[in-house]
Amino acid sequence: xxxxxxxxxxxxxxxxxxxxxxxxxxxxxxxxxxxxxxxxxxxxxxxxxxxxxxxxxxxxxxxxxxxxxxxxxxxxxxxxxxxxxxxxxxxxxxxxxxxxxxxxxxxxxxxxxxxxxxxxxxxxxxxxxxxxxxxxxxxxxxxxxxxxxxxxxxxxxxxxxxxxxxxxxxxxxxxxxxxxxxxxxxxxxxxxxxxxxxxxxxxxxxxxxxxxxxxxxxxxxxxxxxxx
Amino acid sequence: xxxxxxxxxxxxxxxxxxxxxxxxxxxxxxxxxxxxxxxxxxxxxxxxxxxxxxxxxxxxxxxxxxxxxxxxxxxxxxxxxxxxxxxxxxxxxxxxxxxxxxxxxxxxxxxxxxxxxxxxxxxxxxxxxxxxxxxxxxxxxxxxxxxxxxxxxxxxxxxxxxxxxxxxxxxxxxxxxxxxxxxxxxxxxxxxxxxxxxxxxxxxxxxxxxxxxxxxxxxxxxxxxxxxxxxxxxxxxxxxxxxxxxxxxxxxxxxxxxxxxxxxxxxxxxxxxxxxxxxxxxxxxxxxxxxxxxxxxx
Numbered sequence: 001x002x003x004x005x006x007x008x009x010x011x012x013x014x015x016x017x018x019x020x021x022x023x024x025x026x027x028x029x030x031x032x033x034x035x036x037x038x039x040x041x042x043x044x045x046x047x048x049x050x051x052x053x054x055x056x057x058x059x060x061x062x063x064x065x066x067x068x069x070x071x072x073x074x075x076x077x078x079x080x081x082x083x084x085x086x087x088x089x090x091x092x093x094x095x096x097x098x099x100x101x102x103x104x105x106x107x108x109x110x111x112x113x114x115x116x117x118x119x120x121x122x123x124x125x126x127x128x129x130x131x132x133x134x135x136x137x138x139x140x141x142x143x144x145x146x147x148x149x150x151x152x153x154x155x156x157x158x159x160x161x162x163x164x165x166x167x168x169x170x171x172x173x174x175x176x177x178x179x180x181x182x183x184x185x186x187x188x189x190x191x192x193x194x195x196x197x198x199x200x201x202x203x204x205x206x207x208x209x210x211x212x213x214x215x216x217x218x219x220x221x222x223x224x225x226x227x228x
Numbered sequence: 229x230x231x232x233x234x235x236x237x238x239x240x241x242x243x244x245x246x247x248x249x250x251x252x253x254x255x256x257x258x259x260x261x262x263x264x265x266x267x268x269x270x271x272x273x274x275x276x277x278x279x280x281x282x283x284x285x286x287x288x289x290x291x292x293x294x295x296x297x298x299x300x301x302x303x304x305x306x307x308x309x310x311x312x313x314x315x316x317x318x319x320x321x322x323x324x325x326x327x328x329x330x331x332x333x334x335x336x337x338x339x340x341x342x343x344x345x346x347x348x349x350x351x352x353x354x355x356x357x358x359x360x361x362x363x364x365x366x367x368x369x370x371x372x373x374x375x376x377x378x379x380x381x382x383x384x385x386x387x388x389x390x391x392x393x394x395x396x397x398x399x400x401x402x403x404x405x406x407x408x409x410x411x412x413x414x415x416x417x418x419x420x421x422x423x424x425x426x427x428x429x430x431x432x433x434x435x436x437x438x439x440x441x442x443x444x445x446x447x448x449x450x451x452x453x454x455x456x457x458x459x460x461x462x463x464x465x466x467x468x469x470x471x472x473x474x475x476x477x478x479x480x481x482x483x484x485x486x487x488x489x490x491x492x493x494x495x496x497x498x499x500x501x502x503x504x505x506x507x508x509x510x511x512x513x514x515x516x517x518x519x520x521x522x523x524x525x526x
Binding site for chain 1: 275302303305307310316
C-alpha cells in the first residue's frame, strides 16, 4: 500500500515525534515547576530565552544548533570527544531539533496546569505527614496530568510539522533524517511528483488526525476520573 | 496537653494569644470573622510561622522562637480538619483516608474510624459524589488516621446546612472520648460551641477577649460534685442530635450516643449542669422535679 520510501518517512516521523515527547517531558515538567513555583533572579530572562523557538524563524534555530552542536561546534566537539556522541546529520539530531522547537509548548501547558493546582490540597497533604517530594508525586503530578497530556500532544504535533530547524541542522538524508514534511518537500521538487506529494500529504493528515483522536479519548477518560 | 503563646503580625493585623488545653478537652475558639481564628490554627499546624512565641503539644516543643525550634508541618502530627475539607479529588474516599496513615505509638484503627464516622458505604466513591456532611466526615477520618496528637477543626460545620449539623456534632465529642485527643474547635456559632466544648476562648482583633468555661469546666465539675445514676438509652433523635435516656429520676436528654437503644449507661450529672427552673419549659431539656434541702454559701 505504501511505498518503501513512504513507510520510511512515516516510521521516521513517528520515531522522532515519540522520542521528542519522551525527551521533553521530564525537563519540561521540571522547568514548568521552576517557573510556576519559584522566584529567582533572572527568571524573566530564562522565560524569554525559553520562548525564543516560538518567535524565531525555525531555520535560524536550526542554524544556531548547527553552529553549537555540529562536529566543529563547541558543544558538538565536547560531546563527540568525551561521550563519543554525534547528533549532526542523524535521526537523533532530528529529535533534538524538534525537541528544541517543542519545548516551549510543553513548558507552557504544564505550567498553566500547575498554576491551577489548588495549593491548599498540598498544604493538607503536609499536615498529613507527607514531605514535598511525596506530595508532588501523589497530589500535584496526578492533578496536572491533563496539562501534561496537552503538552505532549502539542510537542508531538510540533515535531510532526517540524521542517526548517530539521533540514538546516540535520539535512535531508533519505532513511535517516527525511521525515514526512521533508519527504513531501523533496517530492514536490521532483518533476511529476504531484501524485507522490498528494499521497504524503494524505499520510500526514491521517497521522495528525489519529494523534488528535487519541488525545481526545484520553482527555475524556481523564476528565471522567478527575471529575473536572 | 497543648500550650500556646504566639504572636504573628500580618500587615496591620496583630495576633497575640496564649492559652493551654488539657488532654481530653475540647477548646472552642470563637470570635468574629477576621479576628485571627484560622491564623491561630495555621500557626499550630505549622502552615504559617509565628513571629515569636512557643507551641508545645504533649511536652514536645513544636515551635520556640527563643531556641529556634520550628518543626515542619509534616513532622508535627497535628490533625487538621479544614473548613473546605480539602479532600484529594483524584482519589477515592478510601485512598483519602489512608493517605496520612502511619504506624505510631497511638495507632488508630482504620475499621474503628470507618465505623465510628459511618463511612463504610462511601469508601469507593470519589469526593465530588459526596454531600457536604459526608465530605466533612471523611476529612475528619483522614485527619484522625494520621494518628495526630492534637486535632484542629476549622469551622467544620460552616458549609453544612443546619439540619445536617447533627450528623457531625456528636462525632466530635465522641472523638475526644474514643481517642483521648485534645481538640481545638474553631467556630463562630454559639450553639455548636455549647454542644461540643468544655472551654471556649473568644478572640477579637487578634487578642483573647474572654476565656470562659462553657459547661463550667465540665470535667472538673464531674469529679468534684455531682451524682451518678444508671440510665438506659430509650431512643435516638438524629434531627435534634440528641438521645433520650430513661433514668430513675425521669427522662434525660443527652448529646447523641452511638450505642443501640436498650444499652445501660452510667451517667454522671455534674453539679454545674443542674440549673433550677421556675416552671416547666418545653423543648429538649431534661426537667426533673427537685426540692431544696440545704443551701451552702461558699
